[in-house]
Amino acid sequence: MNDMMPSAGSGKGRSRGRVTLADVARHAGVSSMTASRAMSAPETVSPELRLRVEQAVAALGYLLNRAARALASARSSVITVLIPSFSNAVFTDVLAGIQDALDPRGYQLLISNTRYSDAEEEKLLNANLQYNPDGVLLTGMGSSEGLHHQLRARGIPAVSIMDLPDDPEQLAVGFSQHEAGYTMTRHLLKRGYRRIGFIGAQLDARTLKRAEGYRQALQEAGLGAPSRELMVADPSTVALGAELLGRMLAIAPDCDALFCCNDDLAYGAIYQCQRRGIEVPAKLAVCGFNDLPPSAWMNPSVTTIATPRYRIGFEAATLLMQAIEGVEPTVRQIDLGYTLMARESA
Amino acid sequence: MNDMMPSAGSGKGRSRGRVTLADVARHAGVSSMTASRAMSAPETVSPELRLRVEQAVAALGYLLNRAARALASARSSVITVLIPSFSNAVFTDVLAGIQDALDPRGYQLLISNTRYSDAEEEKLLNANLQYNPDGVLLTGMGSSEGLHHQLRARGIPAVSIMDLPDDPEQLAVGFSQHEAGYTMTRHLLKRGYRRIGFIGAQLDARTLKRAEGYRQALQEAGLGAPSRELMVADPSTVALGAELLGRMLAIAPDCDALFCCNDDLAYGAIYQCQRRGIEVPAKLAVCGFNDLPPSAWMNPSVTTIATPRYRIGFEAATLLMQAIEGVEPTVRQIDLGYTLMARESA
DNA sequence: TTGTACGCGTTATCAA
DNA sequence: TTGATAACGCGTACAA
Numbered sequence: 001m002n003d004m005m006p007s008a009g010s011g012k013g014r015s016r017g018r019v020t021l022a023d024v025a026r027h028a029g030v031s032s033m034t035a036s037r038a039m040s041a042p043e044t045v046s047p048e049l050r051l052r053v054e055q056a057v058a059a060l061g062y063l064l065n066r067a068a069r070a071l072a073s074a075r076s077s078v079i080t081v082l083i084p085s086f087s088n089a090v091f092t093d094v095l096a097g098i099q100d101a102l103d104p105r106g107y108q109l110l111i112s113n114t115r116y117s118d119a120e121e122e123k124l125l126n127a128n129l130q131y132n133p134d135g136v137l138l139t140g141m142g143s144s145e146g147l148h149h150q151l152r153a154r155g156i157p158a159v160s161i162m163d164l165p166d167d168p169e170q171l172a173v174g175f176s177q178h179e180a181g182y183t184m185t186r187h188l189l190k191r192g193y194r195r196i197g198f199i200g201a202q203l204d205a206r207t208l209k210r211a212e213g214y215r216q217a218l219q220e221a222g223l224g225a226p227s228r229e230l231m232v233a234d235p236s237t238v239a240l241g242a243e244l245l246g247r248m249l250a251i252a253p254d255c256d257a258l259f260c261c262n263d264d265l266a267y268g269a270i271y272q273c274q275r276r277g278i279e280v281p282a283k284l285a286v287c288g289f290n291d292l293p294p295s296a297w298m299n300p301s302v303t304t305i306a307t308p309r310y311r312i313g314f315e316a317a318t319l320l321m322q323a324i325e326g327v328e329p330t331v332r333q334i335d336l337g338y339t340l341m342a343r344e345s346a
Numbered sequence: 347m348n349d350m351m352p353s354a355g356s357g358k359g360r361s362r363g364r365v366t367l368a369d370v371a372r373h374a375g376v377s378s379m380t381a382s383r384a385m386s387a388p389e390t391v392s393p394e395l396r397l398r399v400e401q402a403v404a405a406l407g408y409l410l411n412r413a414a415r416a417l418a419s420a421r422s423s424v425i426t427v428l429i430p431s432f433s434n435a436v437f438t439d440v441l442a443g444i445q446d447a448l449d450p451r452g453y454q455l456l457i458s459n460t461r462y463s464d465a466e467e468e469k470l471l472n473a474n475l476q477y478n479p480d481g482v483l484l485t486g487m488g489s490s491e492g493l494h495h496q497l498r499a500r501g502i503p504a505v506s507i508m509d510l511p512d513d514p515e516q517l518a519v520g521f522s523q524h525e526a527g528y529t530m531t532r533h534l535l536k537r538g539y540r541r542i543g544f545i546g547a548q549l550d551a552r553t554l555k556r557a558e559g560y561r562q563a564l565q566e567a568g569l570g571a572p573s574r575e576l577m578v579a580d581p582s583t584v585a586l587g588a589e590l591l592g593r594m595l596a597i598a599p600d601c602d603a604l605f606c607c608n609d610d611l612a613y614g615a616i617y618q619c620q621r622r623g624i625e626v627p628a629k630l631a632v633c634g635f636n637d638l639p640p641s642a643w644m645n646p647s648v649t650t651i652a653t654p655r656y657r658i659g660f661e662a663a664t665l666l667m668q669a670i671e672g673v674e675p676t677v678r679q680i681d682l683g684y685t686l687m688a689r690e691s692a
Numbered sequence: 693t694t695g696t697a698c699g700c701g702t703t704a705t706c707a708a
Numbered sequence: 709t710t711g712a713t714a715a716c717g718c719g720t721a722c723a724a
Contacts, residue, residue, distance in 0.1 A: 016420050020701055031711045036703065046709065066476045067422065068701035070413035071716045074362050086441050092432040099432075099459055108477070111457050113445055130412045131454070238639045264639075271643040293610075294640070297584045297617040366717055377695050382719065392693065414717035417700045 019060045027056035039064070070132055079107050079320065080133040082124055084116040084140060084204060088236070089292050090262075090309055091139065094161060097313025098137065105321060107134070114140060116204050116235075122147060129154070135320045137161060140205065145170075157323035159316045163206055164333055171323060173316040173334040177206045180305050180338045181213025184259060184287060187303070187340055189221050193257035193285055197228035199244040199269070200261040201236040207261045210289065214259055228252040236261070241268020256284065257346060263288035263295055266302055270345065285346035291339075300344035308336040365406045373402035385410070416478055424454050425666065426479040428470055430462040430486060430550060434582070435638050436608075436655055437485065440507060443659025444483065451667060453480070460486060462550050462581075468493060475500070481666045483507060486551065491516075503669035505662045509552055510679055517669060519662040519680045523552045526651050526684045527559025530605060530633060533649070533686055535567050539603035539631055543574035545590040545615070546607040547582040553607045556635065560605055574598040582607070587614020602630065603692060609634035609641055612648055616691060631692035637685075646690035654682045 025035040030049055038045045038053035045053070056062070070076040081098060083091040095111070102109060110128055114121040121140045125147055128136070136151055136158040148170050151158045160172040188196050198214050200207045211229065218224055230248050234240055241264060248255060260266035266288030273280050280286050280300055288295060291306035315334055322329055371381040376395055384391045384399035391399070402408070416422040427444060429437040441457070448455060456474055460467040467486045471493055474482070482497055482504040494516050497504045506518040534542050544560050546553045557575065564570055576594050580586055587610060594601060606612035612634030619626050626632050626646055634641060637652035661680055668675055 016700085018701090021703095022701075032701090033703080033712085034710060037710090040703085044709075049710085063472065064476045065417075065478065065701055067413045067416035067478055068716090069703070071411070071417055071718085072701075072703040074703095074716075076413065086432075086438040086445075087435065089433065089435075092438060095432050096459075108456065108473070109458075110454065112455075113442075126409070127454070130410045132411065132413055238643050242643060267640060268643060271640075271645060274645045293584045294613060294617075297588060297614060299617060299620045362716085364717090367719095368717075378718080379696085379720095380694060383694090386719085390693075395694085411717055414700090415719070417702085418717075418719040420700075420719095 018065070019062045020065070021062070023060055024053065024056045024062045027060060028052040074132070076132040076134055077107050078110050078131055078133045079135045079137065079317075080110045080112070080125070080128040080131070081137040082112050082114050082121050082128075082139060084114050085235070086113055090290055090307070093309035094139070094313035094316075097310040097315075098317040099313075101314045101317035101321070107321070116140075116202055125150075129156075135159075135324045137316055137320060157320060159320045159323070161312055161316050163209060164335060168332065171319055171329065171332050173312050173319060173336065175307065175312075175336050175338045177209035178213045178216075180289070180307075181210030181259075182217045183213070183338075183340055184210075184289070184305055185214045185217035187342065188257045188259065188285065188287065188346060189217065189223075191257075191285070191346065193346075194223060195228065195252070195254050196223075196257045196259060197230070197248050197252055197255040198259045198261070199241070199248060199265055200229070200231040201234055201240055201244075201265060202261075203231060203233050207231075210261055226252075228255055236264045238264050238268040238271070241265035242272035243268070245269040245272040257281075258284060258286045260286065260288050263290045263292040263302065263304055266304065266345075267294065267298065270298065270300070270302070281344065281346050287346040291341050295341070295343070298345075303343045303346035304341050306339040306341050308338070311336055364411070365408045366411070367408070369406055370399060370402045370408045373406060374398040420478075422478040422480055423452055424456050424477055424479045425481045425483065425663075426456045426458070426471070426474040426477070427483040428458050428460050428467050428474075428485060430460050431581070432459055436636055436653070439655035440485070440659035440662075443656040443661075444663040445659075447660045447663035447667070453667070462486075462548055471496075475502075481505075481670045483662055483666060503666060505666045505669070507658060507662050509555060510681060514678065517665055517675065517678050519658050519665060519682065521653065521658075521682050521684050523555035524559045524562075526635070526653075527556030527605075528563045529559070529684075529686055530556075530635070530651055531560045531563035533688065534603045534605065534631065534633065534692060535563065535569075537603075537631070537692065539692075540569060541574065541598070541600050542569075542603045542605060543576070543594050543598055543601040544605045544607070545587070545594060545611055546575070546577040547580055547586055547590075547611060548607075549577060549579050553577075556607055572598075574601055582610045584610050584614040584617070587611035588618040589614070591615040591618040603627075604630060604632045606632065606634045609636045609638040609648065609650055612650065612691070613640065613644065616644065616646070616648070627690065627692050633692040637687050641687070641689070644691075649689045649692035650687050652685040652687050654684070657682055 021032050021035050025032045035053050038050045042050055112124040139161045148158055160170055162174040163177045164174050165172050200211055230244055266286055269286050270280055278284050288302050288304040291304045295302040295304050367378050367381050371378045380395055381399050384396045388396055458470040485507045494504055506516055508520040509523045510520050511518050546557055576590055612632050615632050616626055624630050634648050634650040637650045641648035641650050
């Protein structure tokens with residue numbers, strides 16, 4: 001029996017010696033189509049032939065060639081995700097949620113890192129489109145309007161993540177960054193702080209929205225001026241938080257509370273306060289954003305906004321899969337909210 | 347001129363209305379092959395025709411179909427990466443290095459999350475093989491011997507990451523986890539600590555190697571017994587570090603130093619000490635592993651082992667690309683070492 | 693330098 | 709339920 005041999009060496013073909021569906025079919029004594037069906041739609045094949053095919057697959061160590069399937073079926077089972085950063089726990093949590101939603105349905109993730117650049121995001125999307133993704137998950141809010149347009153023209157479903165966009169057509173899952181920034185500032189005001197500073201990094205769309213919420217709350221409280229904002233384009237790190245604390249105290253020494261646009265900056269600011277002997281919150285209140293795991297454990301524990309990152313990823317992926325399968329979503333935008341975690345630091 | 351129209355609706359084909367290479371060729375008045383060459387090997391096409399093709403591409407908004415290319419050329423430009431976790435900064439740093447090495451060479455990453463499970467790793471590898479990856483990057487050390495074997499059989503190059511394997515054939519980039527664990531313990535001994543505990547989580551291969559190094563150092567110092575080890579399978583978190591500190595002090599109240607198998611655990615342990623009024627390092631020294639960014643900033647700053655994560659990713663990807671392109675590597679295993687960061691906490 | 697012919701491995705389609 | 713045939717869109721091989 002040379003059933004076991006793949007059809008290598010025959011003719012002048014450029015066969016790569018890989019086991020193909022035809023090899024499986026030959027081994028099982030059925031046609032390629034039956035072998036194909038036995039794997040992708042087993043219920044349409046008689047139990048007897050199905051078993052023979054399964055045995056052939058096992059015997060030959062057959063692996064589906066997805067390039068061929070994608071070419072023939074125009075479906076890739078690939079979903080493209082564009083995230084701004086791998087080193088930000090926020091996005092890796094989102095990624096975990098996406099994976100958990102997608103894995104059981106057999107979708108593969110194609111992840112690209114935009115490094116917070118809208119231009120990069122657009123370039124990467126085009127590169128990814130070459131892989132015929134069935135759908136796209138977008139996290140940048142800046143360029144995503146144009147991208148959504150482009151994707152719609154190509155008939156590729158897309159879901160935006162983290163913030164809620166203005167365009168009501170756009171599928172999206174997240175929460176209002178603006179409102180969250182507002183809520184945190186209101187909290188500080190309620191606790192009696194009046195000279196509240198804001199430090200922001202990265203300057204991505206989400207940070208800017210939070211800053212707007214901060215300004216609005218101050219305005220409403222009649223505390224518009226003077227400005228105590230410090231915004232830099234560098235990536236958020238603990239070290240940057242430590243540095244920005246120093247710079248803030250230099251330009252606004254009367255500051256009594258500091259709203260950090262994310263937890264990493266807050267940690268750095270608090271550590272720096274400790275080194276300088278500035279008591280938190282007695283001398284200076286400090287709060288963060290995102291509620292990363294250390295926030296609950298630091299001393300003082302860190303007041304922050306808990307964001308439903310995992311759930312955002314999970315729900316966004318679920319929504320995307322519905323769109324791919326042609327289900328008309330009942331809601332196009334899902335607001336998952338956020339929670340103020342009032343702790344010791346502010 | 348109906349040049350502009352893709353060849354849709356003609357015949358009974360299942361054309362998807364997508365712009366194809368043939369459309370570009372027709373628009374430019376050249377053959378498909380010339381169009382193909384103009385994109386993938388521009389220098390082999392006359393400047394005139396090249397320009398016409400480029401214009402046609404722009405005019406039609408052509409996108410390469412990588413499934414078709416992979417099928418025709420047996421090369422996918424895809425590289426599969428299997429990592430144990432997205433939420434561990436160690437692996438996201440590695441990922442960043444991989445990306446920086448791969449992006450300029452036009453490779454796409456297919457990332458899968460094994461969740462620290464060897465079984466999952468094997469399953470995911472098979473799923474990924476369906477995408478015809480040109481190469482594979484492996485981070486688990488447990489199952490990777492079998493996997494390397496399987497990959498070699500299929501002719502797919504693979505590089506192991508993080509530790510240095512026993513099999514000298516296996517391509518790998520990393521450092522000796524065992525030796526690093528040994529070095530850290532020696533440091534504690536030199537500082538005069540004698541009743542050194544070890545807490546470990548996740549229990550992946552790397553943690554176990556570090557624990558072995560710890561034991562060896564104690565043995566050599568004649569301090570083999572009693573054991574002050576606490577190993578749990580849960581994922582490493584700050585919260586777990588806090589909990590394990592409590593459990594360690596319960597079973598070994600005489601402990602004078604604590605070697606945490608990674609920084610997250612160390613942070614939790616230190617925070618817990620602060621809450622209990624245990625001075626670090628005066629009453630209890632605590633050290634970590636990896637040198638994540640907060641380690642330098644905490645109070646006390648954390649003694650730990652700095653690991654070249656980004657470089658490991660970068661070098662591993664570089665080595666893999668060489669292997670893919672048929673370059674015989676001069677060294678099959680690259681040891682990037684590690685650095686002891688002696689700070690305040692131990 | 694450019695073009696022709698065909699195959700890559702799978703699934704859609706239609707007939708039996 | 710099963711099979712024959714023809715795409716899918718591109719690149720290899722070879723000829724001109």
